[in-house]
Amino acid sequence: EVQLLESGGGSVQPGGSLRLSCAASGFSFSTNAMSWVRQVPGKGLECVSSISGGGLDTYYADSVKGRFTISRDNSKNTLYLHMNNLKAEDTALYFCAKVRNTAPKWFDPWGQGTLVTVSS
Amino acid sequence: SYELTQPLSVSVALGQTARITCGGDNIGNKNVHWYQQKPGQAPLLVIYRDNNRPSGIPERFSGSNSGNTATLTISRAQPGDDADYFCQVWDSNTDMVFGGGTNLTVL
Numbered sequence: 001e002v003q004l005l006e007s008g009g010g011s012v013q014p015g016g017s018l019r020l021s022c023a024a025s026g027f028s029f030s031t032n033a034m035s036w037v038r039q040v041p042g043k044g045l046e047c048v049s050s051i052s053g054g055g056l057d058t059y060y061a062d063s064v065k066g067r068f069t070i071s072r073d074n075s076k077n078t079l080y081l082h083m084n085n086l087k088a089e090d091t092a093l094y095f096c097a098k099v100r101n102t103a104p105k106w107f108d109p110w111g112q113g114t115l116v117t118v119s120s
Numbered sequence: 121s122y123e124l125t126q127p128l129s130v131s132v133a134l135g136q137t138a139r140i141t142c143g144g145d146n147i148g149n150k151n152v153h154w155y156q157q158k159p160g161q162a163p164l165l166v167i168y169r170d171n172n173r174p175s176g177i178p179e180r181f182s183g184s185n186s187g188n189t190a191t192l193t194i195s196r197a198q199p200g201d202d203a204d205y206f207c208q209v210w211d212s213n214t215d216m217v218f219g220g221g222t223n224l225t226v227l
Contacts, residue, residue, distance in 0.1 A: 035216070037216075043221075044206070044218055044219075044220045044221050045155075045163065045206055045208075045218040045221070046218070047215060047216035047218070050215065050216070059215050061215075095162055095163070103151075103210060103212070104150070104151035104153075104169060104209075104210050105210040105216065106153040106165060106168050106208065106210070107153075107155075107163070107165065107208070107216075108165040108168070108174065109162075109164075109165070110162040110163050110164075111162060112161075112162050113162060
């Protein structure tokens with residue numbers, strides 16, 4: 001069974017930093033692309049970053065470009081999202097999700113999410 | 121950037137058919153995927169590539185896509201179908217794009 005377990009969320013002041021982690025199991029992690037998708041409670045979904053299986057190709061939404069860095073440790077089956085210079089508008093539930101490697105791409109499955117709150 | 125438009129809410133009587141639309145420019149030329157999200161839960165893929173159901177998704181869920189509109193159809197609606205539904209496409213220029221989501225209420 002594929003499982004994704006996020007951790008690392010919490011409360012932080014504007015301008016602060018956090019590192020989210022997503023522990024994966026039940027599939028060949030190193031050969032699968034992964035993404036971080038966020039959701040403001042009660043609102044829609046936004047893919048903020050994606051990374052290829054080998055880690056060489058990455059994508060960032062304009063809203064986080066230059067502030068967030070996605071990475072992965074395939075030896076630990078773990079995905080990361082390093083978030084710097086956090087803003088109030090980054091407050092959201094952050095999900096990690098497995099991405100289909102080739103087009104057309106979709107997310108399946110998703111983790112349960114970790115909540116990030118940016119507030120002074 | 122590519123945009124997907126969904127109605128904010130749809131209501132359906134118990135046992136009837138619900139249709140949730142997802143509008144986009146020539147969306148019929150893209151592959152559309154649908155997710156169901158119940159309160160407090162992660163999104164769940166219910167349709168991929170316009171009209172394909174993942175293992176474990178009931179046959180009551182189906183999809184279609186043509187022109188400027190993709191549609192998720194839920195037949196014989198049940199109380200357990202109460203949820204938010206999101207459409208999504210992948211575009212080589214803008215990567216993953218989601219619709220704003222539709223709240224389905226089964227009356």
